[in-house]
Amino acid sequence: MSSMRHISSRLLPNLSIMSRYYSGQLGDLGSGAGKGGGGGGSIREAGGAFGKLEAGREEEYFYKQQKEQLKKLKDDLKDEISFHEEQVKRHQEAIQRHKQRVKDIESKTKH
Template identity: 60%
Template structure:
């Protein structure tokens, strides 16, 4: 059984606009983001896009895993029902 950690919601950079430079909401996320300006904003947008894609992949993986588990349990139920039927038939034969 796999346990997936899924973060719902967007990343927040604090006060100010993301990518606007160090101490202005961009944090100290590297030289480009520290400089601020258009490149800092582009880097912040790229980071947001990365995390959205990562979250979508995690959600898909979790859904696929759950569908696989459901299928497994449905097969187990079917096998158990068939076993119950066989055992009941054997009991009926013993009663005769």
């Protein structure tokens, strides 16, 4: 059993070491080539103020895109809620009609 632990500890990398390794590779966005997962274009590869500005613009773009998606999702959900509320209203009206028909039938059969 202990030999199995020894083998698995050698085969599976230590997660804390991996996280330190990967975090050291990232750096600041727009600070030059090789940081943040690759070049991303000549301006970002050059780094400096223009690279940081471009990285900021990209972040802003994705923030706005996510905000629009959330707004659309919210609007779609509001539409679905309205639809289902209307369906509930229609079903309640149908129930009342059926109940009234049952009462009418019962009153006719008593005579």
